[in-house]
Amino acid sequence: MTVVSERLPALGQAARRRAPLSLVLDRESVFSWLMMALPLLFLAALVGYPFFYGILLSLQYRPVAHTGTFIGLKNFITNLHDPIFWQVTANTFIYTGVATFLKMVGGLCLALAMNQHFRMKNLVRALLLLPFIVPTVLSTVAWLWMLDPAFSVVNRLLVALGWPKPGPSWLGNPTLAMVSIIIINTWRGLPFYGITLLAGLQTVPPELYEAATIDGASGLQRLRFVTLPLLRPIILIVTLFSVIFTFADFQLVYVLTHGGPQNATNLFATYAFDIAMGAGQLGLGASIALAMLPALALLIVALTIYMRRV
Amino acid sequence: MAKPASSTATSRRKFLKYAAAGATAAISRPWPARADQKTITILHESSFIKPFDEYVTNTLAPAYEKETGIKVVYEVTSVGSLPTRISTIAETGSGADIAMNALLQIIQFGEKYLDVGDLAEEIGKAQGGWYDAGREAVQVNGQWKAIPFSNIGQLMNWRTDWFAEVGVKKFPDTWEELYEVGKKLKAKDHPFGFELGHGFGDNHGWLYPLLWSYGGAEVAADGKTVVIDSDETARAVDFCRKFFKDTMLDDVLGWTDVSNNKAWMAEQISCTNNAESILWFAKREFPEIGKVTDQAMNPAGPKGRFHLLNSISHSIFSFSPVREEARTFMHWLMQPKQLGGWYAVADSYYQPLLHGYDNAPMWNVEPRNIPYRDALANAHLPGWPAPASRQLAESVAKYIVVDMFAKACAGASTKDVIRNADAQLKEIYRSA
Numbered sequence: 001m002t003v004v005s006e007r008l009p010a011l012g013q014a015a016r017r018r019a020p021l022s023l024v025l026d027r028e029s030v031f032s033w034l035m036m037a038l039p040l041l042f043l044a045a046l047v048g049y050p051f052f053y054g055i056l057l058s059l060q061y062r063p064v065a066h067t068g069t070f071i072g073l074k075n076f077i078t079n080l081h082d083p084i085f086w087q088v089t090a091n092t093f094i095y096t097g098v099a100t101f102l103k104m105v106g107g108l109c110l111a112l113a114m115n116q117h118f119r120m121k122n123l124v125r126a127l128l129l130l131p132f133i134v135p136t137v138l139s140t141v142a143w144l145w146m147l148d149p150a151f152s153v154v155n156r157l158l159v160a161l162g163w164p165k166p167g168p169s170w171l172g173n174p175t176l177a178m179v180s181i182i183i184i185n186t187w188r189g190l191p192f193y194g195i196t197l198l199a200g201l202q203t204v205p206p207e208l209y210e211a212a213t214i215d216g217a218s219g220l221q222r223l224r225f226v227t228l229p230l231l232r233p234i235i236l237i238v239t240l241f242s243v244i245f246t247f248a249d250f251q252l253v254y255v256l257t258h259g260g261p262q263n264a265t266n267l268f269a270t271y272a273f274d275i276a277m278g279a280g281q282l283g284l285g286a287s288i289a290l291a292m293l294p295a296l297a298l299l300i301v302a303l304t305i306y307m308r309r310v
Numbered sequence: 311m312a313k314p315a316s317s318t319a320t321s322r323r324k325f326l327k328y329a330a331a332g333a334t335a336a337i338s339r340p341w342p343a344r345a346d347q348k349t350i351t352i353l354h355e356s357s358f359i360k361p362f363d364e365y366v367t368n369t370l371a372p373a374y375e376k377e378t379g380i381k382v383v384y385e386v387t388s389v390g391s392l393p394t395r396i397s398t399i400a401e402t403g404s405g406a407d408i409a410m411n412a413l414l415q416i417i418q419f420g421e422k423y424l425d426v427g428d429l430a431e432e433i434g435k436a437q438g439g440w441y442d443a444g445r446e447a448v449q450v451n452g453q454w455k456a457i458p459f460s461n462i463g464q465l466m467n468w469r470t471d472w473f474a475e476v477g478v479k480k481f482p483d484t485w486e487e488l489y490e491v492g493k494k495l496k497a498k499d500h501p502f503g504f505e506l507g508h509g510f511g512d513n514h515g516w517l518y519p520l521l522w523s524y525g526g527a528e529v530a531a532d533g534k535t536v537v538i539d540s541d542e543t544a545r546a547v548d549f550c551r552k553f554f555k556d557t558m559l560d561d562v563l564g565w566t567d568v569s570n571n572k573a574w575m576a577e578q579i580s581c582t583n584n585a586e587s588i589l590w591f592a593k594r595e596f597p598e599i600g601k602v603t604d605q606a607m608n609p610a611g612p613k614g615r616f617h618l619l620n621s622i623s624h625s626i627f628s629f630s631p632v633r634e635e636a637r638t639f640m641h642w643l644m645q646p647k648q649l650g651g652w653y654a655v656a657d658s659y660y661q662p663l664l665h666g667y668d669n670a671p672m673w674n675v676e677p678r679n680i681p682y683r684d685a686l687a688n689a690h691l692p693g694w695p696a697p698a699s700r701q702l703a704e705s706v707a708k709y710i711v712v713d714m715f716a717k718a719c720a721g722a723s724t725k726d727v728i729r730n731a732d733a734q735l736k737e738i739y740r741s742a
Contacts (some may be wrong), residue, residue, distance in 0.1 A: 063700055065400035065419045081737060082729065084708060147560045148569075150576040171564030172507075174720065260508030261563040262713045262720060277394050278707030280418040280700065 054286045062283035063274075075287035085288065087263050088271045092292075093181060095267060096246045102186040103242055104235065107193020112223075115201045125195070132191040140255040143184050147171055147256075174224055174264030179254055181265050189246070193238055198279065200234035201227070233307060240303050247292060268292045314340065319444070351383040351638050353399070353406040353623075355392040358587050370648055377642075380635055383714045390510060393418075399627065407630035408640065411456055411623045413511075413691070416448055420455045422624040424633060426640070427454040429612065433644045438666030443689045447621035447663070450698075456623035457640055460653070460660035461689060462514035463682040464618050467588050469580040471602040472500045482608035483547060485523065488581075488609045492557025495580050501581035502557040505717040509567035513712045515618045518692050521546045522709065523611025528711060529696040529737060534742045538714075540734040542613070547715060547724045549611075554719035563716055583608070585620070586659045586679060587642040594696035607681045619689040621663065658682060705736050 024030055057073055079085040114125055131139060146153050147170040155167030169297035170180045204227060212222045250269035253259060259266030259274070268288060276285025357363045363386055371382040385406060387395045396415055399405035400422045409415070416423070430448075434440040444458035465651070466488075468481055476495060482488040492502045505512040521527065525542035529535060554562070559579065561569075568583040575596055582588070593600035599739070608617055624643075626636045642648065643679075646666070652673050653662055658679040663686070673680055693702035705711070714731040718724055 063418070064397050065422045078737070083734065105685065115681045148574060149559065150578045166559075169560040169564065172559075172561040173563070177564055257564055258508035258566050260566070260709075260716075261506070262716050263508075263709070275704070277397060279704035280397070280414075281391075281704060 034215060040072060054290060057283050057286035058290050060283040062281070062286075064280035066284055068283060071283075075284050077292075078284065079287060079291065084263055084266070084271065085291075087276035088266045088268055088288075089291070091178070091263075091265065092247060092267045093295075094178065095185070095249070095265075096243060099182045099185040099189070099241050099246050100239060103181070103189045103193050104239060106186065106190050107197055107238070108231075108235075110190060110194035111201055114198050128194060129191045131188050135253055136188065136251040137152065138186065140184065140252050142191065143180075144256055147180055172261055174261050177257055177261055177265050181256060184256070185246060186253060188252075189242060193242065196238045200231050204230050223299075234308055236303055243299060244296060247296060251259075317326075326663065346709050347379065347381055348632055349381045350385055350408065350603075350632055350637055350639050351385055351406040352408040352410075353385050353387060353392075353395060354410045355412065355622075356386045356388050357656070359388075359590070359659050362652070362656040362660070365652055365655045367737040369602075370652065373648075374642060378638075380426070381637070382639065400477075403629045405740060406607050406627070407632050407636045408626050408706060410459070411448075411625055414698065414706065416450060416455045416623070416625070417615055417698045417700060418703060419625070420450045420453075422627055422629065424453045424628050424637070425453045426457055426626065426637070427643075429637060429641055430454040433457065433589045433641070435665065436666075437646065437664045438668070439664070441663045441665065441686050443619050443621065443686050445693060446661030447619055448623045456625040457644060458621060458663040460662055461619060461621045461682075462659065462691065463583050463661055464512070464583055464585055464620060465605045465607060465681055465685060467574065467582050467584050467603060468604055469500070469602055470497070470604050472580045475500075477510055481604070485520065485553070485609045485611050489549070489553050489557060492553070492581065496557050500580040501559045502553075503559050503562050503565070503566040503570050503573050504553075504579045504581075504583055505567065505570055506563045506712065506719055507555065507565040507569070508709055508712070509565065509569075511620060512565075512570055512582075512584055513709075514566050514618065514692055514706065515585075515710055517550075517715050518618050518690075518694075519608045519616040520611070520693070520715075521548060522616040522690070523608070525611075525613035526551065527695060528693055529702075529739060530707065533696040533699055533701075534739060536732060536735040536739050538735055539728050543728055544724050546611070547718045547727060550715045551718045551724070563720060566613065586657075586682065589676070589678060590657075590659065590665055603678075605678050605681055607685050616687055617685040617689040619691050622660070645736065661686060701739050701742050705735060708734065708738075710734050710738075 003055075025034070042243070053082045059070060059072060061071045061074070062068035110128070114121070114128070118124075120209060128294055149166045149169060152167065152170070155163075155171070159165055168176055170215075171177050208226050209222055212226050217225065248269050249267060250273065253265050253267055253270045254273070257265045259270050268291060272285045272289040274285075275288055276282050279285075313426075316439060348374055352366075354363065354366075363384070366382075366384040369383055374380065374382050382695075392410065393415060396409050396411075396419055399409065400419045409419075411419075430440070431454075434444075440458065443461065447461075448454055448456040448458050466481060472495060473479070473481075473491065475498065476491060478491050482491055495501065504516055506517075507513065521543065524546035525537070526540055526546050528538050530537050559573075570579065570584055571588055571591065573579045574582060574584075574588050575592065589600065589603050589605060592603050592669065608615060625639065626633050630636055643652075649662075650670065650672075651666070653660055653667065653670070657675045658672050661682045670684065673683060691698050692706055693699070696702065710731050716729045717727045717730070
């Protein structure tokens with residue numbers, strides 16, 4: 001009470017007139033919505049609108065700079081008859097599957113190694129993040145040089161080790177080109193996995209390891225029965241993120257091969273871009289981009305359900 | 311308890327008050343006063359030749375402003391981003407008044423461009439007439455959708471010193487002769503390098519001419535009938551396979567447009583197909599290589615000699631508020647004084663499509679560029695003899711013709727690659 005009686009004379013008439021409004025604002029329910037309004041508006045404008053516009057586009061015959069006509073699912077049917085679309089689908093699944101697996105295994109090893117005590121631990125941890133920090137386009141250009149037959153560090157090494165000159169054609173051979181983009185994506189995504197899993201490892205109580213050791217568990221058994229079960233929620237979350245990013249990857253392929261040779265590295269995002277921007281078929285391009293959605297949605301739902309059970 | 315609650319409330323109210331005040335201030339801040347001066351914005355792709363862009367900002371724009379009081383803004387966009395930028399402008403109806411077009415923009419955005427036929431005819435009449443290639447590049451259904459500016463041709467680039475090592479002093483006249491030379495050069499560790507990957511231009515630059523010179527074509531002149539499945543195409547594909555296998559590096563299958571330039575400067579290849587940039591760059595950065603680099607017209611096949619038309623042109627957006635001023639500006643820009651000066655700063659990287667410049671001094675600067683002028687006589691857009699269309703744009707974006715050749719080089723049978731291309735083209739042209 002004392003507080004209020006002190007304030008009233010100071011604020012005078014104005015405060016009394018404003019009182020109803022401030023009381024309304026004081027309500028938790030009103031205030032929280034007020035605080036959330038801006039982010040929600042932001043999301044609606046920058047995520048919701050493009051998303052629904054994309055769906056609308058995919059249902060139209062819509063050449064660029066031309067009004068669209070509604071054609072239902074025709075674009076999706078066109079895609080079903082397009083051999084490149086099927087190749088792109090297979091490419092995207094292989095790329096995402098292999099790269100994510102490599103990142104998961106590699107990331108776990110990295111995290112386990114980083115969790116040991118050694119000199120300059122913090123510096124090494126910071127350096128590990130480099131591939132993730134450098135802009136993708138920049139690091140990809142560096143890879144472009146490393147895989148170039150004339151200047152390739154990789155090939156020079158191989159030739160020095162006895163491989164016939166000029167060494168493998170990393171970006172010219174369809175299989176090797178896919179291997180190359182998977183390796184580069186893994187290289188780039190590994191630190192994300194490593195650092196996140198490391199954070200998870202550090203939350204594992206040391207007592208559990210001590211108890212396991214006393215029970216006679218070997219190093220491998222401690223990993224299998226203590227570390228992995230406790231890390232599972234984090235592994236799932238990181239995998240979810242990684243799959244989404246890898247599935248929708250664009251920059252790496254666009255810079256390195258532009259989908260070549262003979263579409264061997266063309267992914268959903270790069271193909272959709274070529275059709276929408278190169279061919280000027282916005283509707284068809286949107287339908288290709290949206291073809292990613294069912295697979296990703298299914299994965300997200302499945303992982304979420306699984307995590308609820310854990 | 312009362313005190314903390316009330317203090318939170320106050321800080322919340324304060325926060326809201328400040329936020330609201332800030333937002334209001336941001337919204338109500340007066341816009342910068344609009345000058346009465348009119349402005350024409352012209353969008354251009356960044357030129358490989360630096361003085362070319364500088365000539366507009368430093369010479370042409372100030373001169374026009376002095377003469378008419380109208381400000382000319384020359385906006386440069388990075389290489390490869392032009393189609394995306396024009397898409398945005400055409401979709402939103404704002405951003406620039408004049409745009410440079412590359413290969414396929416005219417057919418994609420033609421409906422948003424002014425018909426500038428009267429202007430183009432007048433310019434042509436005054437300056438020796440247009441090349442047929444100029445008309446082919448910008449006309450849609452008989453309407454001039456742009457004013458042709460130039461071609462950026464693609465020619466054969468060859469190493470005179472290495473060719474001489476196998477006894478060749480003059481560039482071979484036919485594909486078969488070139489093949490024989492290539493075999494010898496590859497044996498001497500000087501392979502050829504022609505792009506067969508997914509670049510923007512250096513792949514189409516030689517593969518369409520190769521197809522045409524064997525008598526093959528993608529679509530008939532009606533723009534509807536797919537005619538790729540022919541004996542002529544099969545012969546071109548067969549030639550391409552052996553040409554790749556016996557003369558080239560394996561890596562060309564994965565090349566993009568920078569790759570052959572890089573390989574040239576690394577002295578890795580002895581012959582390629584490229585625009586003038588290789589010679590230009592070699593002369594400036596690697597003079598020793600520049601000395602032994604020469605350029606020649608594409609070899610002929612059984613059905614003649616062809617080149618790819620890679621023209622650039624200027625269009626005026628029909629929704630531009632200053633479209634009349636833009637017309638006047640284009641008329642001024644295309645007068646010999648301005649146009650000739652602009653061509654001249656780039657030597658002959660930009661090859662005029664007006665016969666009036668056939669013997670201009672710009673051709674004397676570098677005689678090795680003269681084949682670019684002569685190549686204009688048989689240069690065509692991809693998809694020729696069909697007129698350019700949306701379907702063609704799709705075929706190019708899907709690399710149908712490039713990949714037909716590339717798959718054959720990678721080992722697929724001629725019959726299979728042609729059948730695939732045929733099926734895909736029929737799917738695309740169904741809507742024509």
